[in-house]
């Protein structure tokens with residue numbers, strides 16, 4: 001199943017579509033990542049941070065009252081929301097921040113949509129004594145103002161991006177421009193499994209711990225593998241992290257839930273695999289939301305973290321070979337699941353994560369009560385209180 | 397139409413560098429972009445680079461970004477870019493990010509460009525590793541492939557990339573995005589010297605060149621001088637079509653004086 005290619009290809013997807021100016025930095029990063037994978041000192045350092053800083057391993061919570069709405073299937077939540085900083089993003093950030101130090105760089109830049117990756121990056125920068133600049137679409141700085149304040153409190157500078165759609169895609173463009181200019185001193189700490197090689201592979205490797213832990217935890221708890229593993233897909237990092245260790249388990253369905261916005265048929269969505277076509281964006285070949293001229297189309301989602309017109313190349317490949325399936329969840333379906341989990345289990349999920357939960361309601365009903373579903377609860381909803389209150393008409 | 401080789405040879409025989417001017421297609425309007433480009437040529441530009449506007453131009457600074465946004469609002473398509481090329485009185489290249497070419501179809505684009513009389517394509521985000529189809533197709537249609545190299549490019553990689561190039565090599569003067577700058581980076585001459593060691597192809601320097609004095613400095617060590625943002629800025633600042641055409645022509649005249657080695 002694993003693609004063996006020095007260029008970072010997944011079937012026809014992946015690779016590198018970048019200015020020559022970045023090749024040396026990408027090569028350096030690739031070598032640093034490969035060396036770290038087999039360096040016991042690096043692995044020990046990361047493991048200590050996981051256990052004593054992030055709070056790993058994250059627990060599994062069974063959700064029976066929520067499951068009653070999902071055809072009675074057993075629903076197991078992998079609680080990445082309990083990680084320090086409130087989402088899975090910290091797994092990748094700590095890995096890359098340690099690599100940054102190894103490469104002798106003192107400055108990190110990051111893009112952020114929901115602000116979770118920006119907060120995690122600002123956190124790691126504070127912890128390891130690195131300078132941190134976060135690019136964030138102006139639109140997102142408004143939707144996620146709480147996280148903007150958190151980043152600033154952590155000592156990072158936040159640069160609002162006012163070009164294009166003023167969301168995550170444009171924040172990535174600005175971060176790439178900064179990187180091209182400052183590559184000698186700066187590491188671009190990309191927050192998902194997209195971008196040029198080695199990012200899709202490296203970010204996946206730092207998130208695999210989610211699936212490795214969850215697979216063992218589910219086996220211990222239930223005595224068998226789950227029937228399906230579900231995760232929301234923006235760029236695809238939390239999904240690939242939990243999917244990857246199950247890829248060889250042919251009986252386990254892997255289901256990614258994309259942001260269907262107002263509905264894929266309306267054109268206002270961020271469901272890149274369901275509603276997009278193969279193309280090149282941000283340094284990699286994958287599915288892209290684009291028009292007939294190859295121009296990127298603006299995505300739409302109530303969830304800032306899924307509001308991206310691209311997706312990681314490994315997901316494109318898993319889709320094409322039929323190993324994983326992808327569905328779109330509308331804003332309304334996601335918000336229904338958001339409220340349901342909050343009120344049946346006392347867990348307020350991130351709106352991104354609510355897309356995976358809405359998928360669980362569908363898949364649970366399809367598979368029935370004997371099924372076991374493992375859901376990646378990628379983040380907590382504190383950052384989304386404002387958006388959700390607005391959606392449900394709760395006065396603030 | 398003269399070939400790139402002929403243009404560089406002639407410039408050399410006249411003891412000057414070739415002047416290469418960049419202008420996006422469909423900017424500020426489809427009709428005016430053709431007139432602006434031919435005004436550049438009248439002013440002394442030897443080779444024209446037509447920009448194919450793209451929604452996510454990560455190699456471009458604010459000026460070219462703004463022009464690309466205008467052009468996209470005008471609905472500029474691949475066919476519009478090719479139509480524009482066919483109207484240009486000098487050897488013309490297209491500068492394009494990869495996705496619009498791939499979407500139009502690599503074969504369609506190369507064939508269309510060849511029919512339009514275009515002589516080459518600059519691909520700032522296409523790496524040689526991803527170029528297999530591009531190389532076969534451009535060879536078949538006799539289209540020059542121009543890759544951009546940077547000060548961070550290693551000697552070994554310079555050799556590989558320039559081997560895939562034809563026509564000339566585009567040397568980025570600095571680590572950064574397009575845009576006029578007060579001075580030309582010192583890293584440019586060093587990069588040109590390193591490129592000379594691995595290829596016989598002419599070398600043109602771009603990024604940050606905006607006036608005759610800078611053009612003169614670059615012409616002392618490079619075979620070509622590339623100017624983009626400075627032309628676009630004039631168009632953005634001008635108050636009428638005729639004004640923008642006059643200003644663009646004047647800058648081209650000044651630059652074409654600048655590229656003379658005296």
Ligand SMILES: Cc1ncc(COP(=O)(O)O)c(C=O)c1O
Nearest residue numbers: 116234235236237238305378379
């Ligand atoms: C909680 C949470 N889940 C999911 C995502 C989407 O990213 P990815 O698809 O890379 O996991 C984000 C992004 O901000 C997020 O904050």
